[in-house]
Amino acid sequence: MPMEKLIDDIVDASGLDANTVGDTDRDFVEAGLKDLVASLRARRAWEDHIGAILTHSQTLELTGWTKQALSQAVRDNRALRLRGSNGGHGYAAAVFNEDRPARPILGIKDVLRVWAAADPRGWMAASWLGTSQPELGGRTPREALLDGDVPAVIELAHQATERLAA
Numbered sequence: 001m002p003m004e005k006l007i008d009d010i011v012d013a014s015g016l017d018a019n020t021v022g023d024t025d026r027d028f029v030e031a032g033l034k035d036l037v038a039s040l041r042a043r044r045a046w047e048d049h050i051g052a053i054l055t056h057s058q059t060l061e062l063t064g065w066t067k068q069a070l071s072q073a074v075r076d077n078r079a080l081r082l083r084g085s086n087g088g089h090g091y092a093a094a095v096f097n098e099d100r101p102a103r104p105i106l107g108i109k110d111v112l113r114v115w116a117a118a119d120p121r122g123w124m125a126a127s128w129l130g131t132s133q134p135e136l137g138g139r140t141p142r143e144a145l146l147d148g149d150v151p152a153v154i155e156l157a158h159q160a161t162e163r164l165a166a
Contacts, residue, residue: 064101107150
């Protein structure tokens with residue numbers, strides 16, 4: 001769909017009088033659409049690497065938590081909030097098990113606590129959780145946690161964050 005047609009459709013859907021929408025308004029809508037597409041591309045690139053990035057509503061549905069329980073889980077390092085450069089945020093699905101309702105993976109609280117100071121936006125921790133590590137026999141930290149190797153993953157998290165701080 002050409003950009004002009006899309007902008008026309010958005011103007012029509014907005015309820016604004018199309019006769020009052022000028023070039024400046026159309027330029028504003030076009031810039032917003034380009035930003036939206038860039039954000040979508042970035043999100044997909046990250047999801048290819050770290051797995052699903054959930055919205056607030058999706059996380060509540062997945063876990064069965066209330067809004068307050070999710071906020072507390074983030075504060076307690078049982079959920080990983082990913083903060084975007086645009087001020088938005090999502091949640092890394094990788095920290096949850098496959099049960100329904102999903103629960104934090106055993107040991108994730110200790111691992112995320114190690115990463116909290118080194119990575120306040122969460123993206124490095126999410127990337128590290130999904131990256132195979134030679135020290136874990138080629139498994140990712142997430143896989144190792146699911147296998148019950150909690151102490152090894154916590155130790156590796158300390159090593160990784162210490163390297164970042166050096």
